[in-house]
Amino acid sequence: RVEPNVTIDATKSNTTSMLTFEQLTGKLKDAYINLTSTFGFPQSLVLRALEQCGEDRFAAEDWCNEHLMAFTEAEAQMDNEATSPELQDELMDQTEHESESQSRANDEIEVQEMDDVQPKEVTVIMMRPIDASHESVIELMESGYSEEDSLRAARRFGGNTQEALNFLMSTSDGELFCGETMEFTECHQVETTSIRTSEVIIYNASDENRTTTEFLTLSELGSILRELSSGAQVQQQRPFSKQLKAGSPNLLITNPENVLKTVLSLYMEDKALPLPSLEEVLICTQQTTEEEVTLLWRRAIGDPDFKRIFCLVHAEKLSYQVCDRSLWTLDEITQGKSDYRLVIVCTNEGEERSHFISKLHAYHQQYTPIHTISDFCTYLKSKFTTISSAQKQFKGLLACSVDHESSCVRVVKSKRSGMGKSLYIRKLAKKLEQFKNSTPSHVTIPIHGPIVTPDTVLKFLQEYIDESCNSTIFHFDISPKVLRQVDTLLFSLLVLRGLCDSHGSVWRCHPSQLCAVEITVPLHQTNDCPERCALSFVELLPTVECVTPYEAQLLMKSGQKSPEKHLMDDEEFRSSTFQRVYQYLRRHIAKYDLDAFSFTGSVEGSAQDCLYLLLTACGVQNPSWLEIRNFVMFLNIQLHSCQNSVFCDVNIAGEGMRGLKGFVVKFMIRMSKDFATPSLQGEEDIA
Numbered sequence: 001r002v003e004p005n006v007t008i009d010a011t012k013s014n015t016t017s018m019l020t021f022e023q024l025t026g027k028l029k030d031a032y033i034n035l036t037s038t039f040g041f042p043q044s045l046v047l048r049a050l051e052q053c054g055e056d057r058f059a060a061e062d063w064c065n066e067h068l069m070a071f072t073e074a075e076a077q078m079d080n081e082a083t084s085p086e087l088q089d090e091l092m093d094q095t096e097h098e099s100e101s102q103s104r105a106n107d108e109i110e111v112q113e114m115d116d117v118q119p120k121e122v123t124v125i126m127m128r129p130i131d132a133s134h135e136s137v138i139e140l141m142e143s144g145y146s147e148e149d150s151l152r153a154a155r156r157f158g159g160n161t162q163e164a165l166n167f168l169m170s171t172s173d174g175e176l177f178c179g180e181t182m183e184f185t186e187c188h189q190v191e192t193t194s195i196r197t198s199e200v201i202i203y204n205a206s207d208e209n210r211t212t213t214e215f216l217t218l219s220e221l222g223s224i225l226r227e228l229s230s231g232a233q234v235q236q237q238r239p240f241s242k243q244l245k246a247g248s249p250n251l252l253i254t255n256p257e258n259v260l261k262t263v264l265s266l267y268m269e270d271k272a273l274p275l276p277s278l279e280e281v282l283i284c285t286q287q288t289t290e291e292e293v294t295l296l297w298r299r300a301i302g303d304p305d306f307k308r309i310f311c312l313v314h315a316e317k318l319s320y321q322v323c324d325r326s327l328w329t330l331d332e333i334t335q336g337k338s339d340y341r342l343v344i345v346c347t348n349e350g351e352e353r354s355h356f357i358s359k360l361h362a363y364h365q366q367y368t369p370i371h372t373i374s375d376f377c378t379y380l381k382s383k384f385t386t387i388s389s390a391q392k393q394f395k396g397l398l399a400c401s402v403d404h405e406s407s408c409v410r411v412v413k414s415k416r417s418g419m420g421k422s423l424y425i426r427k428l429a430k431k432l433e434q435f436k437n438s439t440p441s442h443v444t445i446p447i448h449g450p451i452v453t454p455d456t457v458l459k460f461l462q463e464y465i466d467e468s469c470n471s472t473i474f475h476f477d478i479s480p481k482v483l484r485q486v487d488t489l490l491f492s493l494l495v496l497r498g499l500c501d502s503h504g505s506v507w508r509c510h511p512s513q514l515c516a517v518e519i520t521v522p523l524h525q526t527n528d529c530p531e532r533c534a535l536s537f538v539e540l541l542p543t544v545e546c547v548t549p550y551e552a553q554l555l556m557k558s559g560q561k562s563p564e565k566h567l568m569d570d571e572e573f574r575s576s577t578f579q580r581v582y583q584y585l586r587r588h589i590a591k592y593d594l595d596a597f598s599f600t601g602s603v604e605g606s607a608q609d610c611l612y613l614l615l616t617a618c619g620v621q622n623p624s625w626l627e628i629r630n631f632v633m634f635l636n637i638q639l640h641s642c643q644n645s646v647f648c649d650v651n652i653a654g655e656g657m658r659g660l661k662g663f664v665v666k667f668m669i670r671m672s673k674d675f676a677t678p679s680l681q682g683e684e685d686i687a
Contacts, residue, residue, distance in 0.1 A: 019047045031057040035064060039130060039155055042068075061155065130154050136161040140168070143218075237307040239269040240341050243367045246306070247338035249330065251360045252367045256347045257536040260491050261376060263311055263345055264540075265369035268379055275383050276311070278498045278506065283313045283488045287453075287502055293318070293326040297333060297342075306339040314488065316346045316354040323356045376540040380495070384409045384542060397471040399514035402431045404563045408509075409494050411517045411543040412566075417480075418626030419546040421518045424566055425475050428516065432473060444475040449482035452489060455501040462507070470512040480520045487534040490517065494541065517541075549615055550622050556608040573607045577636045582610045584639050584665055585617055594662045595650045598643055619673035631676035638668040 021043075024032055028050055034057065035046045041064045048067075049060040130137065132147055136159045140150035145168055153164035244250045254262050267276045282288075282296045293312065300310035318326070334340070344360065351357055371379075384407040385400075400408040410428075412421045429442035445460045461474070476493070478486055492499050494515055498508040509515065519538060522531060529535075544566050547555070552567040561567065572578055580599045586609075587597055615623070618631040646652045648661040 019051050021047070024050070027055045027057075031055065031060060035061060039064070039158070058156075065155070130159055134159060136164060140164060236270075236273055237305070238267065238273055238309050240309060241266065241269060241367065244341075244343065244365055246341050248334075248342075249360055249363045250343045250367075251357065251364045252343060252345045253348050253351060253357065253364065254345065256349055257532050258369075259313060259345055259347055259533070260487065260537050261371075261540075262367070262369055263313055263491075264376060264379070264495070265371050266309055266311060266343060268371060268375070271379055271382070275495055275497065276309075278492070278496050278500060278508075280308055281311045281313060281496055283492060284315055284317045285453075285488075286317055286319065288318055288322065290322045290325045290329075293322065294329050297326070297330050300340045300342045301333055301337055303340065306341060309341045309343060312342075312344045314346065315344050315356045316350065318356060320355050323359070327356070327359050373539065380409075380540055381405070381407065381542050397432075397435055398512045399432055399471045399473050400512075401435075402428050402473075403514065405542060407542045408511070408513065409515050409517075409542055411519060411538055411541045412546065413519045413521055413538070413543055414546040415521055415523050416548065416624055417520055418624035419548065420566065420569070420625040421520075421546050422475075422477070423569065423572075423625075424544065424546060425473065425516045425518060427569065427571070428514070429473050429475075432471065441471075442473045442475065444477055446477045446479075447482060447486065447489075448477075448479040449485070452482050452485040453502075454489065454492070454499050455503070457489065457493075458499050458501045458505060458507055461499070462505070470510050472510075472512075473514045473516055474509075476515065476517045478517065478519045480522070483519070483522075483534050484530040485534075487537050490534070491537060546625070548622060549611060549625060549628055553608065553611045553615060556611070568607045568611050570607065573610055574603050576601055578610065578632055579603055580639055581632045581635050582613060584635075585613045585669070588662070588665055588669065589613065589616075594665055595648075595658055599639070617669060617673065618676050620677055623676070627676050627678070631672050634675045635668060635672035638672065639665065642668065 021029075021032065031050060032043075032046055035041050035049070036043050039061065041049075045064055045067060046060070049063040053059040053063055130151070132151060134154060136154040137147070137150045139161050140153060141147055143165060145153075149168060150164075153168050154161070157163040157167065240246055252262060263276075263281060267273070267280075279299060282292060284293075296310055296312060300308075303310070315323075344356075344363075346354065346357055385405055398406075398408075400406050403410055412424050414421055426442070432442075441464070443460075443464045445457060447457065457476075464472075489499075493509070494517075498506060500506045517538075521535060521538075522529060544564055546566045549568070552565075555561065555565060556567060576599075579601070582605060583599055584594070584597075586592075586605065587594060614628055614632065618628060620627050620631075623631075642648050642661065642664050647657060648664060650658050650661075653660075
């Protein structure tokens with residue numbers, strides 16, 4: 001606070017001040033002592049800053065930093081000689097008192113305020129000005145912070161490196177580490193790429209007060225990162241399309257349903273090379289952070305020999321702040337770089353409102369993929385069925401061996417619910433369990449929404465991680481309601497072979513695992529349906545379609561059987577449940593004397609004839625497999641009870657009960673037909 005009788009002349013020279021030390025009171029005096037003794041600013045400069053900024057110490061600190069160069073060494077020396085005797089005596093007394101009571105390795109300052117009834121004590125240690133050559137600034141810069149942030153934090157905390165480091169970590173602008181705890185484990189499933197500073201502490205090895213077994217040194221962390229980097233070297237160079245330009249960002253704008261196809265086409269120039277990885281492709285969402293985008297930039301700029309292609313997908317979804325900062329970083333780190341290969345793929349929906357597209361419009365390239373849907377399907381199928389390299393790395397059982405094409409990815413789809421998709425995947429898991437000397441497992445991961453994010457899916461995946469059980473079938477059960485949200489999720493899981501959540505945890509699919517996706521596609525599809533992006537990608541994957549019983553009966557009748565069309569399950573047909581119902585229906589329709597028949601468990605007839613009788617008897621027009629199964633299950637229980645009843649056995653009940661069994665079977669069929677018929681016929685009745 002400035003006394004009322006003090007007049008501030010703003011036009012006066014920066015090196016002179018009408019404000020004197022004797023006129024300072026309260027917070028102004030505290031700020032004066034702090035800025036002169038802690039930060040080493042010339043006293044006349046501090047007085048001038050207090051004239052301009054008043055009691056705001058931080059504003060005065062910034063003002064001193066801006067005008068420090070205007071003061072010459074001679075002026076600073078004259079200023080120190082002209083210091084008031086009272087202030088010199090006070091500083092000397094406090095310095096002697098501090099030197100007797102405290103000895104520290106690093107220069108510090110501690111200001112303690114007592115109660116109002118007690119005199120104020122100020123502990124001061126004189127120190128040199130904090131600049132870029134100061135020890136604390138150098139240590140902060142070695143920790144990964146910029147010179148500007150390091151200098152500001154060191155000055156704020158008087159050269160205390162630990163407090164400055166904690167301050168930078170706790171602020172969003174200077175945050176170096178975030179997210180979950182880093183865990184170094186041999187399990188291939190989880191890789192945590194971020195650190196929680198409260199649990200993993202990078203420390204000074206010379207600190208004897210800490211147990212070094214609990215923490216990581218910077219040298220150890222660097223060794224770990226170096227080993228990870230050396231183990232991921234790219235041996236072959238990906239060819240770069242002639243339609244694109246190396247050494248600058250390449251902006252590609254396409255329709256929403258063609259975004260993932262465009263990304264695939266970038267890596268299909270040489271079909272012998274492996275699929276792209278999580279390190280090469282970043283799929284953006286509204287939650288994508290500036291750090292994630294910047295890391296992709298730096299991987300592209302620092303790629304050894306520039307062998308890889310790095311791609312940013314759906315950049316139009318980034319927030320304005322993330323977009324602006326990441327583009328500024330890109331412009332800064334690409335200065336003088338001419339060989340990096342970076343592609344940015346955006347949709348043309350809302351193109352005029354996208355900040356990212358408007359900023360990079362000068363780098364827009366006309367890129368036309370020459371690949372057809374058949375080319376994409378053949379390419380992905382060849383990559384998913386190539387298991388020779390996986391067998392070399394993993395000597396155990398491969399889950400993909402139970403697939404009819406030995407594919408590690410299988411989409412099981414249908415146009416209606418209740419078509420046996422889950423049954424098909426359970427049959428694969430049961431077949432896998434029949435192999436000896438293996439410990440396979442089957443994990444079902446429901447994806448039902450209402451909002452689908454990598455965090456929810458990765459949470460399920462982490463719960464079922466088992467190092468001793470690598471041969472696993474992951475069953476992703478996708479609800480039709482969330483189909484519009486899963487296109488990029490499936491691309492990351494199936495093509496990039498991994499998934500990363502918002503906390504930095506990474507899950508990677510093992511070569512011995514099989515990813516089975518259960519999906520129900522809309523019966524009526526249009527060009528503007530919201531699910532078109534996911535459907536356009538799913539059609540490229542190895543697929544098995546579960547057709548309706550009516551379609552299956554027609555295909556079996558015409559002999560058009562195909563592995564891509566799942567008809568009637570042969571194991572279900574041979575089961576006692578279906579055989580009992582089939583044999584009784586067959587004899588009932590043929591007017592056979594049922595008193596002389598009893599089911600013995602034998603298998604007779606064909607699946608085609610069985611399915612025809614079931615479609616005729618169930619009473620539902622074009623039923624689903626679920627409705628057929630409900631009819632069979634109910635009728636089987638009734639027939640089993642009828643066959644074991646003494647009243648339906650002529651040998652026990654006598655000739656007087658002859659014909660009763662036929663009447664009961666006829667009645668049971670009628671009951672089962674009513675049981676299988678749904679009360680509501682369709683969406684119109686529900687509405």
